[in-house]
Amino acid sequence: MGRAIVATAALSALLAVCGCTVQGTDADGKHHLPVRIELPGAKASPSATASTPGTPSAAPAANVLWSRGDSGSGVRELQARLRQADWLFDGPTGTYDDLTEQAVAGFQGKRGLPKTGETDKVTWQRLVKMTHEPGKWDLYLMGGQPAGAPDPRCLTGRVLCIDKTTRTLRWMIDGRTVSTMSVRFGAQYTPTRDGVFHVYWKARNWVSTLYNSPMPYAMFFSGGQAVHYSYDFSARGYAGGSHGCVNVRDEAAIASLFAQVRTGDKVVVHR
Structure with missing residues (x-):
């Protein structure tokens, strides 16, 4: 019994140094979810820091809704609202391009927000309060509406x-x-x-x-x-x-x- 305790302690110490994963067992010897051992001060991998459903993440992602390179209906609405606020004169195109990034940065700077050029929740909420919901042809101001069935x-x-x-x-x-x-x-x-x-x-x-x-x-x-x-x-x-x-x-x-x-x-x- 004494040798088993010493061997187990030695194995745990070795694994701790290597940063490996120890597979825990239940009383009946069956494996359950792995327990990750990290070196003190080591940068945890994404899988190590990911939170389980229902629990807050220790390091939440930035509150960015859209940024350069994104596309879709949300970006199209953003661009339509930026046009209403006289910060964008192109589009809407539905693609978050350099002109959209510059418009967002200008809007942010004018209102004392960090000039990131990325649309975060705070920037979006400020823009929504200043504008009205765009209509169909506000969203497709330059065309791009899908064609209907032919007559x-x-x-x-x-x-x-x-x-x-x-x-x-x-x-x-x-x-x-x-x-x-x-x-x-x-x-x-x-x-x-x-x-x-x-x-x-x-x-x-x-x-x-x-x-x-x-x-x-x-x-x-x-x-x-x-x-x-x-x-x-x-x-x-x-x-x-x-x-x-x-x-x-x-x-x-x-x-x-x-x-x-x-x-x-x-x-x-x-x-």
């Missing part, structure tokens, strides 16, 4: 299928979607007409004779209304509106579309 009239032939509800344009051939892009419509007093039309004229470089505004990649389908690239839409998003035309903000996308669309192709504008 049945778009399922045959070559069609520019334009959805006013989701603010998207689908370029479709025989029921297959070739490309999709965000679009903007006419303002309250100059609405874009709904219905079925056809492209009757194309102009690569056109300037409106009525408003003296550039209309690159114009594809006219109803009177003076056309699908075309808009510098204003590219810069301001849905904060502005057209005089009835269907604006596209992605120049590369509409350049490609312009090259594919032919005179006589169908245009369906629907809700």
Whole structure:
């Protein structure tokens, strides 16, 4: 018995020096959860410091909700609220980029908070109190809203299928979607007409004779209304509106579309 006690003590001392894990046993000799032995002053591993459910962690993680590189609906709302507070003029994009980080740091510094550029709970609560809940088009100010199901009239032939509800344009051939892009419509007093039309004229470089505004990649389908690239839409998003035309903000996308669309192709504008 004396030798067993000495041997056990020696083994425990050796294991303590090595920082190993001792497997404890019950009275019947069965193993239960391991007991970790750490050297005094040694940095514990994450598994050693993790708390069990229901018990507070000894070293809680920082209260950061979002930081650079994150993405998702929460980041999109953050960006929309930063725009309301005049700290961000880009987006919302849904991605926490360098401009978002700079905006958050500026907002924090103005209010005496640590200028980390990361959105922690305190920063978020201050921002929420100063702003209102963003609406759908505040969140998708620059486009990016998923396209809805195409109108049945778009399922045959070559069609520019334009959805006013989701603010998207689908370029479709025989029921297959070739490309999709965000679009903007006419303002309250100059609405874009709904219905079925056809492209009757194309102009690569056109300037409106009525408003003296550039209309690159114009594809006219109803009177003076056309699908075309808009510098204003590219810069301001849905904060502005057209005089009835269907604006596209992605120049590369509409350049490609312009090259594919032919005179006589169908245009369906629907809700």
